[in-house]
Amino acid sequence: MDNKNKIKIGLIGLGTVGSGVVKVLKDFDNIEIVKIAVKNINKKRNLDNLDASILTDNPYEIVNNPDIDIVVEVIGGINPAKELIETAIKNQKHIVTANKELLAKHGQELFELAKQNNIVILYEAAIAGGIPIIMPVKTTLAGNKIQAIEAILNGTTNYILTKMEKDGVSYETVLQEAQKLGYAETDPTGDVEGYDSAYKIATLATIALNKRVDINKIYREGITKISANDMKFAKELGYKIKLIALAKLTKDHKADVRVHPMLVPFNNGLSEINGVTNSVVIEGFPVGRVMFAGPGAGEFPTASSVLGDILAICKSIKSNDVLPFMKCTHKENAQQIDISETINKYYISVTAKNTTGVIGAIGEICGRNGLSLASILQKGIDKENTAEIVVITESCIEKDVNAAIKELKNNSNIVRINNLIRVME
DSSP states (O other): OOHHHGGGEEEEEOOOHHHHHHHHHHTTTTEEEEEOOOSHHHHHHTTTTOGGGEESTTHHHHTTTTTOOOOEEOOSTTTTTTHHHHHHTTTTTTEEEEEEEHHHHHHHHHHHHHHHHTTOOOOOOHHHHHSSOHHHHHHTTTTTTEEEEEEOOHHHHHHHHHHHHOOOOOOHHHHHHHHTSSSSSOOOOHHTTHHHHHHHHHHHHHHHHTTTOOGEEEGEESSSSOOHHHHHHHTTEEEEEEEEEEEEEOSSOEEEEEEEEEEEEETSSSGOOOTTEEEEEEEETTTEEEEEEEESSHHHHHHHHHHHHHHHHHHTTSSSSSOOSSSSOOOOOOOOOOOOGEEEEEEHHHHHHHHEEHHHHHHHHHHTTTOOOEEEEEEEOTTTSEEEEEEEOEEEEHHHHHHHHHHHOTTTEEEEEEEEEEEOO
């Protein structure tokens, strides 16, 4: 193809995802990568025949280059990505990004700036890696009133929980193994404490619920308190434990958006999402429940989503209004409810003294605080003459559960509260 008619790409970042983008774009003769911004030009890279002349350590050479049509940002984080994208938009360049943190924290202002400049920002790779979810929600599912999203959006935590469940080992043991295999970072906080999933559900919920969701109001709880015993007891009761990103509308149209571990019933498809796989379940009318599953990260799965966004822009880049259906149209902020107001079933695990009537006392405390019990499981007596007792409640409001937990802590027969985990209906 004539070089003048090629769509010209500027790529910011040449790590795992950036390298994947370079590799897959080689098969498209209508697209040319004219510049790639990297931290270290001299670093050896796993790319055949890479033209060193297109590398730069100054990303402003990309966002200020008048020849570039699309800027692809895959460096992540807020700085310098935010300023680079803002500059590119002001210079009339369309944006493709995989930056979930930036979108969660500054999406509103970036989308407003894009609207002012008649520019489109696409971000399929920022939510679920290789799983197509943004485009389907914006197109095929656009006629639906979406009531709920239940999702596993982080491969590291799902890998850890899967190994804990299958091997019966502790969180710490599996984390060390995951770090050795490269599934977990040296500092895994962003994954295991739920930040990564929170960034993703903030953006996905904003689109699906059609109201702006504030990342700062999303309840977030990680997986570090989950024990091998929790896994074992959950399995006996018919559940697996997963880190779930949840977003739904309450009966009075408020947004309930949160990230935390949940007991997922065996008959729910999310219980079968294992290893580093991700999945998103969307419930709406008239479609009902639909499930998307696949690789949530990695060089080629994420590059697949980036490539799809690039090609979508390429097909309409010469029009006066590129991909209008993908642009931000939100006019109101969601009214988000506090976690204490949410309604769930609960798994409560306590260690209690082996004395007569202790189960009855737990039942009485729960009853006084408005909790009905669906299941009780007592495990054998240990050498300290204590037993582990697990209860599953019926649906109740979280502030009542917290009141019951406070009372249980003050009961002389309760040695400790081991865990409180919400249960998916």
